[in-house]
Amino acid sequence: xxxxxxxxxxxxxxxxxxxxxxxxxxxxxxxxxxxxxxxxxxxxxxxxxxxxxxxxxxxxxxxxxxxxxxxxxxxxxxxxxxxxxxxxxxxxxxxxxxxxxxxxxxxxxxxxxxxxxxxxxxxxxxxxxxxxxxxxxxxxxxxxxxxxxxxxxxxxxxxxxxxxxxxxxxxxxxxxxxxxxxxxxxxxxxxxxxxxxxxxxxxxxxxxxxxxxxxxxxxxxxxxxxxxxxxxxxxxxxxxxxxxxxxxxxxxxxxxxxxx
Numbered sequence: 001x002x003x004x005x006x007x008x009x010x011x012x013x014x015x016x017x018x019x020x021x022x023x024x025x026x027x028x029x030x031x032x033x034x035x036x037x038x039x040x041x042x043x044x045x046x047x048x049x050x051x052x053x054x055x056x057x058x059x060x061x062x063x064x065x066x067x068x069x070x071x072x073x074x075x076x077x078x079x080x081x082x083x084x085x086x087x088x089x090x091x092x093x094x095x096x097x098x099x100x101x102x103x104x105x106x107x108x109x110x111x112x113x114x115x116x117x118x119x120x121x122x123x124x125x126x127x128x129x130x131x132x133x134x135x136x137x138x139x140x141x142x143x144x145x146x147x148x149x150x151x152x153x154x155x156x157x158x159x160x161x162x163x164x165x166x167x168x169x170x171x172x173x174x175x176x177x178x179x180x181x182x183x184x185x186x187x188x189x190x191x192x193x194x195x196x197x198x199x200x201x202x203x204x205x206x207x208x209x210x211x212x213x214x215x216x217x218x219x220x221x222x223x224x225x226x227x228x229x230x231x232x233x234x235x236x237x238x239x240x241x242x243x244x245x246x247x248x249x250x251x252x253x254x255x256x257x258x259x260x
Contacts, residue, residue, distance in 0.1 A: 008062050009041040011257060014053070015069030018042045020196040020222045022243070023067055026250055048072045053079055054106075061104050065257035066096040067250070068111075070192055073143030081108035086116060090150050092143030095253040112256055115147035118249025119219070120154060126186060126215040126240065127155045135184040137162050139203045140191035141170060144219055148190050160184060164204070173204045181209050187232070189218040194226035202227040212236040221246055 013023045027040035043066075045052045053076075057063055068076050073092040077083060080093070087093045093111035101107055136152050136159045138145045149159045160180075161170035171180075181187075187210075193201045205228070210216070216232035221243040229239040 008060055009039045010062050011038070011065050011067075011254075012041045012043050012056070012060075012063065013067045013069060014043045014045050014048070014056065015072055016044055016046060018044045018069070021069065022222060022246060023069075023250060026247060027254075030254075045072070048075050048079075050079065057098060057106055057109075064098055064100075065253065066098070067253055068094050068096060070142065070144070077111060079109065080111045082110040084110070084112045086150070087111050087113035090116060090143075090146045092146050094143075094147070094249065095256055097256055112253075113147055113150075114249040114252035114256070115144060115245070116151045116154075117252045118245040118247075119148055120151035121248050122240070122242070122245040123151065123186075123188070123217050124155065126217060126238065127152070127157055129215065129238075130157070130185055133183075134186065135160060136186035136188060137176070137180070137184045139187065139189045139205065141167075142190065145190035148188050148219070152186075152188075157186065159188075162203075162205075173206070176206050176209070178209055181214065185214050187214060187216045187237075189216070189220065189226075189228045192220065194218070194223075194228050195220050196222045199223050200227060202231060205231075207231040207235055210235040210237045212238075214238070216240075218242055219245065 024040050024042050031038045043056045076093050090113050094115045095112040097110045099107040136157050138148050138159045139162050141161050141163050152159045163170050193203050210232055214237040216237045216239045218226050218228050219242040220226050221241045233239045
């Protein structure tokens with residue numbers, strides 16, 4: 001297996017692919033603005049194995065923390081020594097804190113989930129404009145969707161998962177009708193569909209049923225306006241991308257990394 005290029009850095013991102021990610025740019029701009037010499041790098045892993053993960057950690061002695069993105073948010077749990085209660089409840093991890101001894105020796109990994117906080121604060125204005133009792137549809141059933149569900153429940157909104165396939169606790173896209181949309185006015189795209197460079201993709205959602213009563217939040221932030229957002233807006237729905245969520249979860253990750 002080909003391992004990523006390695007460098008001595010303070011923080012980083014693991015996942016696959018990473019060409020679409022704005023995390024490195026966000027943190028680099030933040031560190032330049034505050035005048036610090038901290039750094040952030042991408043480590044694209046073709047697969048997540050003990051060899052690939054620990055080579056990144058052990059050959060970067062300054063590394064204090066990592067963000068985790070698709071498709072490893074759930075798989076990474078098997079590599080951890082400890083996991084926060086929130087991440088355990090969600091069943092997905094997007095932030096790793098690397099514990100080291102004073103002499104730099106690697107001691108272990110603790111996993112957190114800052115996607116919950118990031119999405120909660122990003123979607124809060126949309127939730128506050130919903131009629132009392134409205135639920136939400138979450139498109140997708142991966143690690144990101146679990147964080148979305150936890151955030152929505154913390155705001156008093158009960159979510160329903162939507163998938164291409166039938167299964168316990170979810171409906172299919174074919175099940176969605178005007179009645180379901182009337183009682184679930186918030187729709188969240190928690191799939192990667194539409195992410196650069198596959199900008200012509202979007203979930204197979206019945207967009208023609210949307211109206212001005214609906215709010216549609218896409219976790220995708222690159223491109224700035226996704227096909228999901230364009231099709232929803234064309235039918236009058238309020239739309240928002242995932243950039244604010246990215247920034248808020250990133251700042252929450254940094255706080256974890258820098259707290260002793």
